[in-house]
Amino acid sequence: MSAPRTVLAVIPARGGSKGVPGKNLAPVGGVPLVARAVRACRAARRVTHVAVSTDDPDIAAVAxxxxxxxxxxxxxxxxxTATSEAALLHALDAHEARHGRPADVVLLVQCTSPxxxxxxxxxxxxxxxxxGADTALTAAPTHGFLWRHTLPAPHAAPAPHAEGVNHDKTHRPRRQERTxxxxxxxxxxxxxxxGLRAHGHRFFGRTALVPTDPARVLEIDDPHDLARARALAPLLDPPDLPTRADVDAVVLDFDGTQTDxxxxxxxxxxxxxxxxRGDGLGVAALRRAGLHLLILSTEKNPVVAARARKLHVPVLHGVDRKDAALKHWCEEYGVDPQRVxxxxxxxxxxxxxxLVGWPVAVADAHAAVRAAARAVTTTRGGAGAVREIAAWLLGPDLSPTTPRTPGPTHRIPRGK
Known part of the structure; x- marks a missing residue:
């Protein structure tokens, strides 16, 4: 039986950007652009490896x-002046050196398409x-009439002349009559x-088009594009928020999550x-709903314990290895980390x-944290983010509900 073919998705994401400084780390829907591209590639069934090619340490950390x-x-x-093909070929070499075998198919994925x-x-x-294609690309179908300006003829009036590019301007067929x-x-x-190595560019041999939804087509090249992407994200991003049926325990960091x-x-x-105060209301509702609760912090300040007493929530603070403490707590209380x-x-x-099934970042979290999160609040830490999380689980009125029998839930793949 032949070995499965290796499909390497390469996301070029250099640090320099003149049109939108820091563009590849700009958040859309609360998630940095480079992380959005990584998530799309990791969730694709045919992709075996995902690599981000970058010269920027912050982008590298988020990726x-x-x-x-x-x-x-x-x-x-x-x-x-560097080309995307040059970055692709460099990434192919790095992949082969790292894994000891060449990739069969390489993908170029642009994180500026959010x-x-x-x-x-x-x-x-x-x-x-x-x-059977040698190359393929995403393309949006269009029935639009394209025009271009032509240079005026010698000795003619200086005004440019417009002519049809993909149509005869004397004939205007209906949309359904046009290919x-x-x-x-x-x-x-x-x-x-x-083939890429042999030809050195992305189009060679037979090229296939993969039609995509025109409503989702947007390339971020300037600040106006970024503003449009952020406005569209609530409409185009599929919701992936937890409900009470998905979660048995809520564990909260303190500084920056319950404070500003x-x-x-x-x-x-x-x-x-x-x-x-809204966070206190949310915690009280989560407690009444029967969820396991824990405040987990590296901070040794007594204010953490004082806040936990006020909320009637167990606390582990002054902890150096938060993940080890969380794992031990889950084992002690018989909680499945995938339902935390x-x-x-x-x-x-x-x-x-x-470690957990529902990693959540507050809206103003570090970019690497937003990239690792499955859901991101719209509210900043210390400004009601915990109440927002409680509303995800219990509804906006924070009414405790009886959880449904746990069943399979959609999860973003964490690796291949």
């Missing part, structure tokens, strides 16, 4: 947190794997890896923090996020 391998791109391949779906990724891969044309979306491309991450120090050196919701905000929460 790794989202589950991608990181290929450190040299400066010579990261300037404005609404790429796993189906789009699988579509281009399948055309090369199964459809659709296809707009290259720039989101995903697939290539036979050996600031500390006030008085003249005697005592530290004060601000909490949100853990909410955090900073990089020391990443091990706990990787």
């Amino acid at each position: 790794a947190g989202a589950g991608a391998e990181v290929v450190h791109r040299p400066a010579a391949l990261a300037d404005d 609404f790429l779906t796993p189906g789009d990724v699988d579509g281009v891969a399948a055309e090369v794997l199964d459809g 659709p044309e296809y707009l290259e979306t720039g989101a995903a491309y697939a290539m036979d890896a050996a 991450d600031r500390v006030l120090i008085d003249a005697d050196g005592r530290e004060l923090v601000a909490v949100h 919701l853990y909410a955090g905000n900073d990089v020391n929460d990443l091990p706990c996020l990787a």
Whole structure:
């Protein structure tokens, strides 16, 4: 029996961007663009490996947190003149060195297309794997009439003349009478890896088009594109929020999750923090609903224990290894980690996020935490984020409900 074919998805994400500074880390729907691309590739069934090619350490950290391998791109391949093909070939070499075998199919996936779906990724891969194509790309069908300006003829009036590109302007057939044309979306491309090495560019041999939903086509090249993407995200992103039936326990970080991450120090050196009354209401509702609750913090300040007493919630604080403490707590109380919701905000929460079935980041969490999260609140830490989480589980009025019998739930794949 032959070995399964290796499909490597490469996401180029260099640090420099003139149109939108820091573009590849810009959040859309609460998740950095590079992490959105990693998630789409990891959820695609035909992809076996996902790599992010970058010269930026912050992008590398977010990519790794989202589950991608990181290929450190040299400066010579990261300037404005470097081509995507050069990054692809470098990533292919790095993949072969790391895994000891070449990739059969390589995908180029652009994180500047925020609404790429796993189906789009699988579509281009399948055309090369199964459809006999050498290359494939996502393309949006269009029936639009295209025009262009032509240069005026010599000795003619200087005004440019408009002429049809894909139509005769004297004949205007109805939409249903016209064969659709296809707009290259720039989101995903697939290539036979050996062919890419031989030709050095992404289009060779037979090229297949993979139609995609025109409503999801958006390339982020300037700040206006980014603003449109953020406005569209609530409409186009599939909801993946937990319900009471999915969760048996809620574990909360403290600083930055139940507070705004600031500390006030008085003249005697005592530290004060601000909490949100709405969060207290949410915790009380979760407790009445019968969920296991825990506050888990590395902070040794007595304010953590004082807040836990106020909320009537068990607390483990001053903990160096939060993931080890969480694992032990789950074992002690017989809680399946896959049915735990853990909410955090900073990089020391990443091990706990990787341990549970429902990793959650507050809206202003570190980019690597948002990348690792399955859900992101719309509310900042210390501003009602915990109450928002309680509303996911119990409904907006926070009324305790009897959980349904636990059944299978959709989970973002965590690896291949």
